[in-house]
Amino acid sequence: MKKFFFDCGTRDPLASSGLVLMRLTIGWMMLYGHGVAKIQNFEKLKATWAVPGIFPLNFMSSPVSLVATIGAEVVAAGLLIIGLATRPAAFVLGFAMCVAAFQVHAHDPFFAKGGAAKEMAVLYLIPCFVLIITGAGQWSIDAGFDTEKRRRRLR
Template sequence: MEHLIPARQRPLLNDLGLLILRLWIGGAMLFAHGMPKLLSFSERAETFADPLGLSSPVSLTMAVGAEVGASILLMLGLGTRFVSVPLLFTMLMAAFVIHGDDPWQKKEFALMYAFPYITFILTGPGRFSLDHLIARKKGDFAT
């Protein structure tokens, strides 16, 4: 199948794929998980899961920071590798600690979010990102 796509088009398609994945996974996390936590922060603050023993409000603050703040930065492609780490950590905690005793189906959902974050840690954001724009201005990337 690879031979059907001209070699000169492959980098563009890879960068478009990373952009689409960043926008989808960042937007899904932001709107389906982060914003609901942020908007109900005061109601959840005392009962939110506290797997690290830091207190429920601190754990909720960390989750909101990742799911809202890091998701926005991920969508922009700003600090992509860096912001993928707290998102990955949050999903691994959800899968293996919060749902540690639950059946696979409960873990699977968090892991479906985790793997794109691993991908961004390994690949970076692609050409259509603020990271790329900043690196280009610094001369770290060829045009």
């Protein structure tokens, strides 16, 4: 279980530099551009927030769905920023982006032309896939949990 949650993936310095830049950028953009805005407008959004049509999520009420979305956009994005439990956090955020793109915006066009579209959700989904595959990299809290692997690779 520790390997699943805290495996940092690559320890290559150049790849880790790219991963930390991607984690920080995507995390901050999601946290401040989407998550904090939803927290600030919670009272207005809770009555009309979309509930996914996927079992068992379709049993949630609108406010519970909004809280789950805020959890993904704030907590998971914050974990990506610090590089803790990066793969599970990327999975949670990626799942939220799948719901946004293919449930909430199912009838919207793919590309944004001044209105609602799938494009933004998919653009956040792609880095989540990358982080699930690669891990957080050498410069993350996850890398500190993996001392056994570090010793093995130095030989």
